[in-house]
Amino acid sequence: MVPGSAKKRGLGPVKCNTCGHEAKFRHMYSYKVFDEVEVSDEWDDPKFHWAYECVKCVQISGMHQTEAAAWNWILERQGNAKSKKRRVDNFNAAKDVIRNTFDAMDVSQNGRSLYQLTRMSVKTVFSGIVDLIDLKRRSLELLSSTLKTHEVLREEMRHTSNIERIKEIVDFISSANEKDHPMLAFTNKSTGETDWAKWKASTYHDEYVKTKNGYLRYWFICMAGGSINTCLTAITSKMWDRKYKDPGATRNKWKCTVCRANYRTKWGVFVEISIGKQIYCLRATIPDDDTLDIKAMDIERNLKEGSTPQDLYDAIPVFAPTTTQYIETRDAAKGQYRLINKDSYLALPEWKWAEVLQMGSEEVAK
Numbered sequence: 001m002v003p004g005s006a007k008k009r010g011l012g013p014v015k016c017n018t019c020g021h022e023a024k025f026r027h028m029y030s031y032k033v034f035d036e037v038e039v040s041d042e043w044d045d046p047k048f049h050w051a052y053e054c055v056k057c058v059q060i061s062g063m064h065q066t067e068a069a070a071w072n073w074i075l076e077r078q079g080n081a082k083s084k085k086r087r088v089d090n091f092n093a094a095k096d097v098i099r100n101t102f103d104a105m106d107v108s109q110n111g112r113s114l115y116q117l118t119r120m121s122v123k124t125v126f127s128g129i130v131d132l133i134d135l136k137r138r139s140l141e142l143l144s145s146t147l148k149t150h151e152v153l154r155e156e157m158r159h160t161s162n163i164e165r166i167k168e169i170v171d172f173i174s175s176a177n178e179k180d181h182p183m184l185a186f187t188n189k190s191t192g193e194t195d196w197a198k199w200k201a202s203t204y205h206d207e208y209v210k211t212k213n214g215y216l217r218y219w220f221i222c223m224a225g226g227s228i229n230t231c232l233t234a235i236t237s238k239m240w241d242r243k244y245k246d247p248g249a250t251r252n253k254w255k256c257t258v259c260r261a262n263y264r265t266k267w268g269v270f271v272e273i274s275i276g277k278q279i280y281c282l283r284a285t286i287p288d289d290d291t292l293d294i295k296a297m298d299i300e301r302n303l304k305e306g307s308t309p310q311d312l313y314d315a316i317p318v319f320a321p322t323t324t325q326y327i328e329t330r331d332a333a334k335g336q337y338r339l340i341n342k343d344s345y346l347a348l349p350e351w352k353w354a355e356v357l358q359m360g361s362e363e364v365a366k
């Protein structure tokens, strides 16, 4: 499951909500207008529509001195510009901080203690997908250099009064902003289009990676109910009640089967790493799309030709968390588990998904 994932919208010509001027979607600043506050359906779908502002109006409302400055402001915020920047920042942060040890709670029958996992031992768990991590890293390097090029062009735009050159730069960057940086899994080699139904179906796993040396698994946690009666239920990925049964649905939503709350991405996931015979517990934010894409590539290469999204989904195995001082079984048939103590859960060391990118074949160069 992939809560909080980006949604798509149309790209035709649109009208400025302020002055009525019509222009290409990509030449407008777009923003959400929420129609009904506090009114929501069972799935808590926000009701909003998109509104647009043309460059002239942005210049006035933002008090930008020049039109080029207004364009700069728009280009930074439109389409996928922000999410691409977030992905690159995430990647660069992982390159900058290379940890040689990872904090983890070592859990055994007798108790638990803070343990330092070495990078080399964690790497053994990822040894089966090293090539896929390398592919993802190269793709993010490419995105990173594309964004650097855009920054240079925007800087040039700030200092030129040549209208033709400004137009050229705006067209170049805005059409790049319109495009998604492609996912690598389930992508048609000739068109470059991602098969989203398969990609989404591939995200219903509890086990991110497994080799003979160990595994990394994670479960989404329900933290609804406020600070006193927090639900604390962990549910296997396929067993959350979802809005659309179709595992390939692109705008799905998930509900806790114990308290009926809609899943919120800020609640994060419980992580279990096994190395050798040992179990280590951590927690993490929900995995980002690039992290999921690496797993999706792994699923894709093991998939039989002609498989449907449903076949792919059906083939993904389900895993229960190991019963430890952190988690117990609530109802295994319903895929429900329960964190034993909220405070000890929140005190767990954090696993950072971007660090998966450090598990490739070579050290990440700065």
Ligand SMILES: [Zn+2]
Pocket (backbone or CB within 6 Å): 016, 017, 018, 019, 020, 021, 053, 054, 055, 056, 057, 058
């Ligand atoms: Zn306008």
Ligand SMILES: [Zn+2]
Pocket (backbone or CB within 6 Å): 222, 223, 224, 231, 232, 233, 256, 257, 258, 259, 260, 261
């Ligand atoms: Zn719940």
